[in-house]
Amino acid sequence: MNTISSLADLAAQGTIGTTAGFSQTMELQLSKILQNAGTALREIALQGRDVSDKDANLSDEEYLAAHPEKRPVVVIDNFLHSPEGTIIYDRLASWAALLVSASVAHVVFLTNDASFSKSLSKSLPDRVFRSVLLGDASPQSAKAFVLNALAEGRAERQRSTSSSGGPSTSTELARKNDPLLEEELDESIAILGGRLTDLEALTTRIRSGEGPSLAVSQIVSASAAEINKLYLSPDDQHNDPKSPRKWSREQAWYLITLLDAANGGPPHAPANPSISTPEDVEPGSINYNSILLHPLFKSPGAEESLQSLAHSDLITILTHPSGSGRPYGIRPGRPVYKAAFRKLLEDEVLKAKMELAVLNALVKIEEGYMKKWEEELAVLAACTGSKDVGKRVDYLGKKIGGSQARVDGYEKEMEVKKEVLKVGF
Numbered sequence: 001m002n003t004i005s006s007l008a009d010l011a012a013q014g015t016i017g018t019t020a021g022f023s024q025t026m027e028l029q030l031s032k033i034l035q036n037a038g039t040a041l042r043e044i045a046l047q048g049r050d051v052s053d054k055d056a057n058l059s060d061e062e063y064l065a066a067h068p069e070k071r072p073v074v075v076i077d078n079f080l081h082s083p084e085g086t087i088i089y090d091r092l093a094s095w096a097a098l099l100v101s102a103s104v105a106h107v108v109f110l111t112n113d114a115s116f117s118k119s120l121s122k123s124l125p126d127r128v129f130r131s132v133l134l135g136d137a138s139p140q141s142a143k144a145f146v147l148n149a150l151a152e153g154r155a156e157r158q159r160s161t162s163s164s165g166g167p168s169t170s171t172e173l174a175r176k177n178d179p180l181l182e183e184e185l186d187e188s189i190a191i192l193g194g195r196l197t198d199l200e201a202l203t204t205r206i207r208s209g210e211g212p213s214l215a216v217s218q219i220v221s222a223s224a225a226e227i228n229k230l231y232l233s234p235d236d237q238h239n240d241p242k243s244p245r246k247w248s249r250e251q252a253w254y255l256i257t258l259l260d261a262a263n264g265g266p267p268h269a270p271a272n273p274s275i276s277t278p279e280d281v282e283p284g285s286i287n288y289n290s291i292l293l294h295p296l297f298k299s300p301g302a303e304e305s306l307q308s309l310a311h312s313d314l315i316t317i318l319t320h321p322s323g324s325g326r327p328y329g330i331r332p333g334r335p336v337y338k339a340a341f342r343k344l345l346e347d348e349v350l351k352a353k354m355e356l357a358v359l360n361a362l363v364k365i366e367e368g369y370m371k372k373w374e375e376e377l378a379v380l381a382a383c384t385g386s387k388d389v390g391k392r393v394d395y396l397g398k399k400i401g402g403s404q405a406r407v408d409g410y411e412k413e414m415e416v417k418k419e420v421l422k423v424g425f
Helices: 002-016 026-046 060-066 086-101 116-121 139-161 171-177 181-192 196-207 212-231 249-262 302-311 336-346 348-380 387-423
Strands: 073-076 106-109 315-319 327-332
Touching: 026 060, 026 086, 073 086, 086 106, 086 116, 139 181, 139 196, 181 196, 181 212, 181 336, 196 212, 212 249, 212 336, 249 302, 249 327, 249 336, 249 348, 302 315, 327 336, 336 348, 348 387
Parallel strands: 073 106
Antiparallel strands: 315 327
């Protein structure tokens, strides 16, 4: 319609020398749509008023403020889904802020973007948003979902091949025709978890003829390959300007090793001093603040790296149950990633390659520290005769000695990893 209006305006301009005002920009059209929707919502909220009400003397604004149960609920799904829709998302956020501020409606945003608060805070900087994290389905619900989907698919196929009508679409159909299916599904769902997208992939593979165990194995392998490509590839191979990488592959690998150990895997020994976890975190997760003590995460942008990894779905950041919003734990971004992490760590060549990269990164960090201390020692060399300067020189000497000792240990470990790479394939 906008294209047709633009053509009409163009024809009018060629005929009478000026436009007729038919065409409008997309932003103006969107503003009119939202304005009309807001007016309709206000009428819906006020349609129950009557002159016999006790508060009939209240103005419309006072009535809406006093009766939150009368306001309609607006649900905005897939918020921040596409990076190209920034203008639309900003307009929707502003419109939602206007509805809430005027007490016209309640607004609920559904999003997979962990940084949604940044976008909404531009429109409502003085409000605290109430957020609810939707978790994965329980094993019982996940199993029922898969059985129902398989039963419906089987009934649909039978209806298409038989004119007499198909059987009932219930979970009993799957149980009757596949006596071992439930037992296999219990084992498969224990690995796969309750994420809807993974359950749908499992259902599709079973329908195509694969057994649950084989289907889960294929899904885990695909997830491991996806992690390797998206998170563990060299930085110079990640050239997507729309989603620049804000983490290093060494940081991603370090988190993978810790999360695998936290989920029952063999204890790994990354090249760093052990980090204690002073807080109690839920099973299968690691302590958020302990990660920030690791040399790989001591840079000023360390928390931004973790947030970026959470946004890209490698990890999920848990907030403290006290309601303060403070991050306190980290767990895998998807339940299937637990098995995917294990599969990656079982590849000895990949493991040696990534641990060698971690060791190289740690050596560079220590060398950076030593360079700064050596520069300070060079400055202090000109200051003689002061007892305090001597203390500082001793302190820096000890720091350099300790750092060099760590570098020596890293280089010994690097030789071991190189031997694995020489014989691996």
